[in-house]
Amino acid sequence: MCGIVGYVGGRPCRDLLIAGLEKLEYRGYDSAGLSLLDDGHIDSVRAVGNLANLRAAVADERDAGAVAVAQTEATIGLAHTRWATHGRVTEENAHPHSDEEGDVHIVLNGIVENHSELRRGRIADGHEFSSETDAEIVAHLIERHYDGDLTEAVRAAFADLRGHYAFVAMHVEHPGMLVGARQECPLVIGLGKGETFLASAIPAFLRETRTVMRIENGEIVTIDEDGATVTDADGEPHEREIEEVTWDEDAAERGGYPTFMMKEIHEQPDAVAETITDRLPELDEVDLSELTLTPEQSTRIRRVVIVACGTSYHAGLVGRYAIEAWGRIPVEMDIASEYRYRDPVVSPDDLVVGITQSGETADTLAAMRLARERGAHVLAITNVMGSQATRDADSVLFTRAGLEIGVAATKTFTSQVAAIYLLGLWMAQARGELDAARVTELIGELKSLPRKIGETIEGTEAQVRAVARSHYEGRFFLFLGRHIGLPVCLEGALKMKEISYIPSDAYAAGEMKHGPIALLDETTPVVCVATDSPVLEKTLSNMAEVRARGADVIAIATEGSEQVCDDADQTLFVPRTDWILQPILAVIPLQLLAYHTARLLGLNVDQPRNLAKTVTVE
Numbered sequence: 311m312c313g314i315v316g317y318v319g320g321r322p323c324r325d326l327l328i329a330g331l332e333k334l335e336y337r338g339y340d341s342a343g344l345s346l347l348d349d350g351h352i353d354s355v356r357a358v359g360n361l362a363n364l365r366a367a368v369a370d371e372r373d374a375g376a377v378a379v380a381q382t383e384a385t386i387g388l389a390h391t392r393w394a395t396h397g398r399v400t401e402e403n404a405h406p407h408s409d410e411e412g413d414v415h416i417v418l419n420g421i422v423e424n425h426s427e428l429r430r431g432r433i434a435d436g437h438e439f440s441s442e443t444d445a446e447i448v449a450h451l452i453e454r455h456y457d458g459d460l461t462e463a464v465r466a467a468f469a470d471l472r473g474h475y476a477f478v479a480m481h482v483e484h485p486g487m488l489v490g491a492r493q494e495c496p497l498v499i500g501l502g503k504g505e506t507f508l509a510s511a512i513p514a515f516l517r518e519t520r521t522v523m524r525i526e527n528g529e530i531v532t533i534d535e536d537g538a539t540v541t542d543a544d545g546e547p548h549e550r551e552i553e554e555v556t557w558d559e560d561a562a563e564r565g566g567y568p569t570f571m572m573k574e575i576h577e578q579p580d581a582v583a584e585t586i587t588d589r590l591p592e593l594d595e596v597d598l599s600e601l602t603l604t605p606e607q608s609t610r611i612r613r614v615v616i617v618a619c620g621t622s623y624h625a626g627l628v629g630r631y632a633i634e635a636w637g638r639i640p641v642e643m644d645i646a647s648e649y650r651y652r653d654p655v656v657s658p659d660d661l662v663v664g665i666t667q668s669g670e671t672a673d674t675l676a677a678m679r680l681a682r683e684r685g686a687h688v689l690a691i692t693n694v695m696g697s698q699a700t701r702d703a704d705s706v707l708f709t710r711a712g713l714e715i716g717v718a719a720t721k722t723f724t725s726q727v728a729a730i731y732l733l734g735l736w737m738a739q740a741r742g743e744l745d746a747a748r749v750t751e752l753i754g755e756l757k758s759l760p761r762k763i764g765e766t767i768e769g770t771e772a773q774v775r776a777v778a779r780s781h782y783e784g785r786f787f788l789f790l791g792r793h794i795g796l797p798v799c800l801e802g803a804l805k806m807k808e809i810s811y812i813p814s815d816a817y818a819a820g821e822m823k824h825g826p827i828a829l830l831d832e833t834t835p836v837v838c839v840a841t842d843s844p845v846l847e848k849t850l851s852n853m854a855e856v857r858a859r860g861a862d863v864i865a866i867a868t869e870g871s872e873q874v875c876d877d878a879d880q881t882l883f884v885p886r887t888d889w890i891l892q893p894i895l896a897v898i899p900l901q902l903l904a905y906h907t908a909r910l911l912g913l914n915v916d917q918p919r920n921l922a923k924t925v926t927v928e
């Protein structure tokens with residue numbers, strides 16, 4: 311979840327750019343950099359770590375000779391915060407990147423999927439690259455296409471690229487112009503008086519201007535101090551509406567959403583895309599080369615044990631179905647706070663997976679350490695670089711959800727689920743458990759998840775809000791599901807408890823008749839996860855039993871499964887995908903249900919009572 315800020319205008323912009331980056335820090339990053347054009351040449355400064363390190367590196371340039379950076383006169387520049395995807399966290403891999411001559415500088419968010427092929431082409435033509443990133447190719451392509459017109463060179467480079475990204479370019483021969491392009495990643499223009507900004511999010515320039523223009527997919531934008539010109543891939547001009555942003559500073563940090571939780575629910579398509587895209591480079595390949603566990607070693611794993619707490623535990627429960635179904639490897643689930651006290655039997659053939667978004671949860675860390683001491687290979691799935699979990703594990707698989715501020719985990723949950731899908735598929739492939747056609751089919755489905763998550767949010771929110779209005783004053787919510795639907799119910803009930811404070815329970819639907827059915831009457835809302843699965847018919851029978859007690863059944867179903875409506879009072883449809891992947895979509899209406907219920911009750915969803923984002927003490 312990188313950040314972009316660009317400026318062209320009449321004011322010295324070095325400090326404006328760094329201030330813009332500070333407003334994008336919430337997205338998470340591991341390095342940062344900026345380039346400034348002044349007096350006929352471009353100078354760059356980059357630094358690993360936080361923006362304090364970048365500021366220190368900028369100050370050092372006074373001695374190191376990067377004149378444009380050291381002096382404050384430059385009135386055009388680019389800046390970036392990087393969250394490593396391709397290539398390690400190093401100064402060389404931090405943005406901006408340039409061509410060999412240093413004439414073109416670029417910053418990029420997202421992923422260029424065909425970078426290897428394009429890079430090979432440039433290397434064959436005798437060019438050299440200075441980083442391991444997928445982004446650097448964009449500077450080289452612009453240089454190759456450049457014939458005096460920067461906008462046309464960007465347009466031609468854009469046509470060569472595949473993936474999801476947004477980038478901004480600066481050329482030494484154009485001291486009054488920046489050119490950007492967008493494909494799936496955000497890019498927005500800020501129009502000031504005699505100055506223009508181009509950034510990945512509005513907060514980057516909100517202190518300077520509230521007048522914005524949004525760029526759409528497939529568009530190229532050229533900015534100068536007088537404004538912006540938007541064109542499409544063929545050079546046809548596009549008219550864009552100018553908007554006035556009315557957010558205050560607080561709302562700006564929330565991206566215009568009323569709460570961080572809602573913002574983070576809406577960031578899920580991006581978070582999942584960031585987590586999966588470059589790990590699925592081809593339709594027949596899962597690339598987890600970042601693990602120290604090799605595919606060959608993974609074939610010797612006899613058992614997977616997942617340890618985690620809270621929402622991360624539910625992500626593990628979802629993953630268990632995928633790992634068992636695809637890789638035919640037994641998976642045991644353990645709540646981390648229980649695991650370490652039961653003197654667990656661990657063998658060197660075990661893979662112990664610790665899932666922790668913060669990487670700092672004491673119980674999960676202790677469980678991982680114990681497993682490691684007893685000889686297992688320990689793999690951490692975490693969202694935070696440099697966290698304790700990354701130091702206590704043999705292998706690390708990062709989710710790339712960006713910083714999550716709301717205490718209730720949403721985008722980190724779906725990113726964890728996506729990461730476990732990758733792990734399950736990678737192990738299944740290494741062990742030869744899936745044929746090539748099935749692998750390709752699953753990779754295609756995984757790649758479509760970000761889009762389908764977006765469709766689920768858009769497609770269900772209004773209906774969920776209506777359901778919340780009908781039930782927010784209720785005294786109890788029950789969540790029922792079977793098989794792959796059960797962990798979704800557990801997560802739905804947890805969300806309802808933690809942010810709405812309404813007692814809620816999740817049950818395996820087949821167990822309901824053994825006790826919980828006594829709780830049901832006509833005042834009880836019962837949320838049934840009835841997405842496609844091999845047990846859908848059984849779930850429908852359970853729903854019929856619930857309705858026979860007069861309870862109000864709210865079903866989550868897969869698009870096209872119209873039969874579910876017969877046993878439900880209301881049905882919320884989520885897009886169709888492979889049934890093993892269905893939970894990552896089915897959970898979204900349940901996140902929204904807890905959210906809207908809590909808001910109707912007037913509760914603070916970002917900071918629920920008695921709860922903290924990270925639980926580090928025992």
Ligand code: G6P
Pocket residue numbers: 619620621622665666667668669670671674717718719921922923924925
């Ligand atoms: C806290 C948070 C939960 C989270 C759990 C585990 O209780 O409130 O949202 O699921 O910790 O956190 P972790 O960082 O280990 O995933």
